[in-house]
Amino acid sequence: MVQSAFNEIDEIINKIKFLAWSKSPPLWYLTTFKLQNALKLKDMGKFTPENVDHLYNVASEEEWQKVRIVCRITGRIYEIIKPLYEAKTKTANLFLPLLLEIHTCILQESATCSNQFVKDLGDKMLQVYTLYWDEMYSMLSITAFLDPRFKMELIKLKCKEKYAEVCGNLRKIxxxxxxxxxxxxxVLSDSDTYxxxxxxxxxxxxxxxxxxxxxxxxxxxxxxxxxxxxxxxxxxxxxxxxxxxxxxxxxxxxxxxxxxxxLSVSMSPGNGNELFYTEPRRVDSTLGSLEEERLMNALSCTRSWKFRYDYS
Structure with a gap:
């Protein structure tokens, strides 16, 4: 979702890099921080013709405003999910309330905004959100039910259209x-009876x-x-x-x-900074060092397990 927002201002980001940018790992929250820092410097009047010469007018006021909007959205998303990835135990019950917070307080709010740029941004991010939600809402809702702080109240309040389905699934399980x-x-054995x-x-x-x-x-x-x-x-x-x-x-x-x-089901394959990368990472050396035949066998077994294919 965040990357889809950055894609909307990709050209503007390239312009701002000339003004205030430091080399760092390709993590999206760092991109947000650097853009926020650039906005602060601009608001402080650091980007004057005397300071940056011909680079002063690289980004227009309208472009700076778009950067401000994207930073406000991505910054809020980071603040919401930050406690999750700092938690020692990332149990599955933690995901639904945070996901609903992002949906209700950020995406829906953006998608209904009168500002056309914000609305378009919200619509595109909602498309990404919906793909994940359609696949995961059942598991997320069931594990949230097992949190005694939520039970069915959170689902009843925020997922009314899914309430009956989730209740049915819970009963079956x-x-x-x-x-x-x-x-x-x-059962008592013969030797236990008095x-x-x-x-x-x-x-x-x-x-x-x-x-x-x-x-x-x-x-x-x-x-x-x-x-x-x-x-x-x-x-x-x-x-x-x-x-x-x-x-x-x-x-x-x-x-x-x-x-x-x-509650022990892992809801994310990554930990910490792995979840914030915006560029492809190198293949793990343990996996990359496998011979071609063994690597293909490992991938086939994983695919068979994931999709329940029968290769016999």
Whole structure:
């Protein structure tokens, strides 16, 4: 999305490079910082004819205004996602609220702006956003549900059109985990019973009766989780969803298994600065040193796994 915004002012960026630019890695947030610095220098009157001679009129006032607009948008995106990539544990539940923040507070706002340049910019960035959203909203919504600070409230508020579908998917996944849990539930062995042979039948009948009563009165931990109020911690920034599920695993035994698996799913292949590169990077030496046949085999296996192709 950010690169699509920079593409709109690519020629202007090339002009500004003559005025104030330092060599640095091709990271888009650094490009934003350098453009912001150039704007500050211009506003301070540093780019006067005496200082830059013939380069003073390289960028027009209209072009500078476009740079200002792009910097405002890309700067806001960076501020939103920065905490995510600084987090020690990047669990999957963190992505949806940040993505919705970008969509609602930046992209939609830009796409409905009266300024034609801002509107066109918002439309192009929304196209990129939509491609990702259509592929990922289900997984992002399910993992956000497993965050006790959000549950279904965030989806109900910001993704109303997807609410019924997400609820259905959640129920299906939970049912599969519930079935797995019931099949593996601990059963007392003969050596663990303290009842005599003649008493065992009576105990079994009693347990059967009580199970029938409990089945009618007890709710699933899925429903209990939904009915409990959302968690409001005084120190939300340091809230650990994995620690919360560990502490509440006895209260929600089946749902905690589901949370353990889904929250551990990696939502991004990169870390730190890898996610901000705007140019292709060198192939990892471990992969690049493979022989052609082994490299092709590795890629084929990966493709087979990703798309479930059968090469047999």
């Amino acid at each position: 939970y049912d599969s985990y519930s079935l797995q849990y019931d099949e593996n539930e601990y 009842f005599a042979e003649e008493d065992l039948k009576l105990v079994q009948e009693y347990n059967s009766e009580m199970s029938s009563v409990n089945d009618q009165s007890e709710k699933s931990d899925f429903d209990m989780y939904l009915e409990e109020p959302i968690v409001t911690e005084p120190d939300m920034e340091n809230f650990s969803v994995l620690s919360w599920w560990k502490e509440n695993s006895l209260k929600y035994p089946k749902l905690s298994l589901m949370a353990r698996d889904l």
